[in-house]
Structures are given as structure tokens and as C-alpha cells.
Amino acid sequence: MSQGLIDESALPTVTATSGGVGDSATALRSATARVDRAADDAQRSWSGIGSALSSPGATDALPNAMSGAVDTASDLAAAASAVATALDAFSLEVAAIRKTRRTLAADIEELRARVAASDDDAVPPEYQVANDDLHARAGRLRTRWRTAQDELSQAIAGQVGGTPQLFPALSGNTLAAPFSRVDFTGAALRFGDAATLPLLSSLAARGADALRDWAAAHPAQAQRMLDHPPAATDVKAWWSGLGTGERDALVTGLSMVVGNLDGVRYADRGRANQHTLTTELAKAKTDRLAMYERMAGSEPLTAAERTRYQQLVERIAALESLGKTMDAGTAAAPRTIVSLTLGHPPLAAVGIGDLDSASNVTVTVPGMGNTVADSMQGWTGGAENLYNEQRKAAQDANADRNIATIAWMGYDTPDMPPSPDVLSSAKALVGAEKLRGFLSGVSATRGWEGGDHLSVVAHSYGTTTATLATAKTPVDNLTLLASAGIDGRVPDVDALAVPREHVWASQAKSDLVANIGRGAVELPRPGFGGDQPINTGNPFTANRTLVLSIPSTHTHNPGDPDWGARTFSSNDEEIAGRTYPGSDGHPATPATEATLTGEPTAEKGYLDAGTSSLYNTARTSLGYTPEGQKIP
Secondary structure, three states: OOOOOOOHHHOOOOOOOHHHHHHHHHHHHHOOHHHHHHHHHHHHOOOOHHHHOOOOOHHHHHHHHHHHHHHHHHHHHHHHHHHHHHHHHHHHHHHHHHHHHHHHHHHHHHHHHHHHHOOOOOOOHHHHHHHHHHHHHHHHHHHHHHHHHHHHHHHHHOOEEEEEOOOOOOOOOOOOHHHHEEOHHHOOOOHHHHHHHHHHHHHHHOOHHHHHHHHHHOHHHHHHHHHOOOOHHHHHHHHHOOOHHHHHHHHHHOHHHHOOOOOOOHHHHHHHHHHHHHHHHHHHHHHHHHHHHHHHOOOOOOHHHHHHHHHHHHHHHHHHHHHHHHHOOOOOOOEEEEEEEOOOOOEEEEEEOOOOOOOEEEEEEOOOOOOHHHHHHHHHHHHHHHHHHHHHHHHHOOOOOOEEEEEEEOOOOOOOOOOHHHHOOHHHHHHHHHHHHHHHHHHHHHOOOOOOOEEEEEEOHHHHHHHHHHOOOOOOEEEEEOOOOEOOOOOOHHHOOOOHHHEEEEOOOOOOOHHHHOOEEEEEOOOOOOOOOOOOOOOOOOOEEEEEEOOOOOOEOOOOOOOOOEEOOOOOEEEOOEEEOOOOOOOOOHHHHHHHHOOOOOOOOOOOOOOHHHHHHHHHOOOEOOOOOEOO
């Protein structure tokens, strides 16, 4: 049934602001100052404690010795940190919801102006579809706002109740009431977390060896810095307060942590990760050789040792590939290892440009069959192609050319067919959480809010991952290339935390692989136009014929009008008097990879230099139309 003419009352009332919620989180975190004061009081009662730290086991005994003095403050710090973390997440969601609400309000105002001009009290038939669409979008936004509030309530439920505690007043914020009573038994973090950064400062003053010794003696605490890192804002303030010598000591003495710690300058993260690459590659080669010599000497390896040997082979291949990737950097397009973890599989991200000063950062997300060992060089080459084309686009628009791109190989991508993984959303869901954390880390490190200055370009199965991530974490621009399908949790463009006019999709007409991920084996219909492969089921409008349907959990095609992304061509195209070749199939960078290996190829991919898809993607990822018009 058609609905009445929509007005702004259909939109949720969002009284909270991102800044106000963030202030609440800051106020809560200020409660941890009580921990510092309590710890200081306890420490002053221990003469000679500095020299005692050099004694074996002293750092383990210290928390126990001080526990009586800091128990209450420890509980307070733990609860404050837990609740503040929930508020930080809610703050990001508020920013995204308010941005979407502004867009919707503008669309509603525009529709009402058109209807008013028609001198008709009812909604004229020509505006009914738009009116119904706005009602649906408003309904989804109301649901999203309720969900955000519910998730915040659930996150703090374990902290509410018990005896009254002395939390700081959250002045001017309506969220103060739930924190009047706090159950510290539900707090998850410990006093040690609050003390870690000051501890690292003290160790860094003594040099890199002191940090290495600490990490070797306390591997669980070092690992916790990676698994549950401090807030990026805290890290940023801490890092900026260190001296050059202390930062240098941390870069080499605790490189695996510093290289992945949001809030640390990217130039320093790059130095740390380069140190990890060099030292861990040498170590892995030594360990592999020792195991190989055992096998050559007819000494059998245990099952666990055989697994370890295979992991060493995988690690060496990944680190060697990453090393070659870095060797290809130039002064015109400098490269930085933004992140590096040595799990199974090893994961990494390489930045192009100056990430510490760039006015816009674009993160590229790969699809199926990509690993650091096999694909890092080619994927980084594609990110560099995008970087170069973005700088041209910025120059054409008289905009800031100081931009950066990141080749993000930060999740375990599904294997190539015949593996069934590419038809499942399982790896995309895990990857989306990693991508959300990475995007939030970039924003926090740079001091950006609400996805400002941040773009995502995704290819193939990477579009499945990226849309799940940006449904919760806002970015300014999202470009989806050769989509292997969008999960049902993201039913249309309005389910994203991205302005709908800034979401773009493209698939070359010669690409017969992307749609297989969506569960559809299709063949082209010669003579039927359109720059996107579309199977509408209508023989008069479809330019594809369905040959076979296969089960997939991510069947939405972002290029379909019903899903709602804007589209551009990835086919042969004439642009400004120049002919740009289109993508010849599904791969992103076949020509770039052929250049790396020295093998001849005539095949072009979506992110290869000189293609129509790269030209268009460079502009949409900076917030312009392919024609170069700035998108509001």
C-alpha cells in the first residue's frame, strides 16, 4: 500500500552527538588517573624500586606487592576502560547515523518541494516510487538507531549494578544515568593494561635490549598489546611525548608491537615493520635450515615439527615477497609497511605515499586467492597505479595531490574455485571485522572522524568483505569492482554507512567470473547494450543469459538498479579524446603482474595502468564522478 507524503518526522531523533559521546568516553577514561595516583602512592613507599626492576622476577612480583594499595583503583580503571570502549564504538555509529540522517532529510525536503510544485494534496503517481523508497530508507535508519542504542546498553550491562562508585560526572550528556552504579565483577581489563605504556617508556629509556628482554620474559603481555591494544588516542599522545632515542628503541626492541599499534606515526610503524621483516626472515631461514639438515640426516620430524616446518616455508615466502614489494618503491611513490603479522597465513598492508600527512587515504581490499606470498607485489602495484591516477585526478580538479593508498592484505581470502569458500560469507565476515579495525585505526591515528578523508576500493570477493565492514564503519567513498556478490546482511546501498551517492560499482562485460561468486553462471547476449552485465530475467532488457544457478550466501549484484550503487564502465571507452582499454576479464592486475615477472601479456585488469576502470575508480574514490564533478 502506498504511503502518505513523507516528512522529517519519519526520521529518528538523534539527540546524541559523536562529540558528546566521545567526551563521555574521555571523562570515563580520566577516571584512570585515580589508578596512577594510587600506584604513585604505593610506589613512593618502596625505596629503591627503580633498581629492583633489574632483578630477575621483580616485574612479576611488583603487581602483587602493590595489589593492596591499588585494588580499588584497579577496578575503577577496568570498568572505566570497558565502558569507554563501548562509548567509542557508539560514537562512531552516531556519526554515521547522523550523516545518513542529513542525507535523508535533504532528499525528503527535495521531494516535498517537487510535490508542492505539482499543486496536488496527495502524492502524485510520478513521485510515489520515490516517496515509498524514502519511507523504506527512513525505516531502516530508525532500526539502525535502535540497534545502536541496544548494543550500547548490552555492552555496559555487565558494568551496571552493585554498589555505588565514584565515576566522574558526565556533564551535558544524557548517558550519565546508566553509570551511577557499576558492577566491577563484570569488568574485563586489568590494572596492568593501564600501566603498560608507562612501563614501555621506562624500558625504552634503557634501550632496545631492555624491551626485547621484557618481551621474551612476558610474551603473553606483549601479545596482549596486539590483541587488545590501548586506545589509539592514548597511544598517539604517549608516542608524541617520547624522545627520539626512546622511539628508536621501541622501533627495534618491540617492532612486532609498534609496527601494528594504531596511534604510532606511520613512518615509525614502517621502520618497525621493516625491522621485523629483516630479523624474522633471517630467523625463519635459520630455523628451516636446521630442520632440513635434520631431515637430510635421516632424523624424522614429529608431526608438530612437520607443521612447524610448513609454517616456516609459508613465512619465508611471505616475507621474501614483502621484501621484493618494498624494493620496488620509488621516491615518487614511497612505500611503507603499515602492518605485518606472522600468523597463519601471514598478513600485511603496504602504504603508497605519505600516510602521516595525506589529505585522503584509500584502502584497497583484495578478493579470492590472494596471499602475501603470492600476491603482495601485484596488489601493491595496483594500489600504486591507483595512487598515480588519483594524483592526476586531483590535479585535474585543482585539489590536494597529497593523497595515499594502502594495499591491504589483512585477511585470509578464500581459495580459488573449485574451493567452495568463495560462495560462502564466512571469510568475509571475519575479514570485515579486521577491515573495520584497520579503517578505525587509520581514522584514529590521523584524528579523523566519521569516515572523513577515508575511501575503500574493493575487488571481487573483497567487495563482499568491504560492504560488510562499511555497513558499520563509515567511509567517505566506496568503489566495488567485479563484485563476487554482496551478503544479504547488506540488502541495498542504504544499509551502508556511506553516502549513497558516493557508492559505485562496475563489472566489465567480458568478466564472466564475478557473477559466479553471486551464484550465477552466465553468458553474454550479443547485440544487447549497457555497460554493466545485467541479468534481469527479461529477454528484452537482459544482456546476460543465466546458464546455471549455484548456492551462494552473497547473491546481490551492487550494479543492479535494485541494490542501488551508481555505476561506471570498465569496458573500452573514449575519454577526453583518448581511448582507454577496458578490463579483459576478472583479474585486477594481470598487466602489472606480467611487468613484475617480465612475461609478455596483452591482458588488462581493473587496476592496471591506463584502463578505463582505473581512470574511473581514481575519481570515484576521491569523491568525484567519472566525469570529474565533485559529489556533494
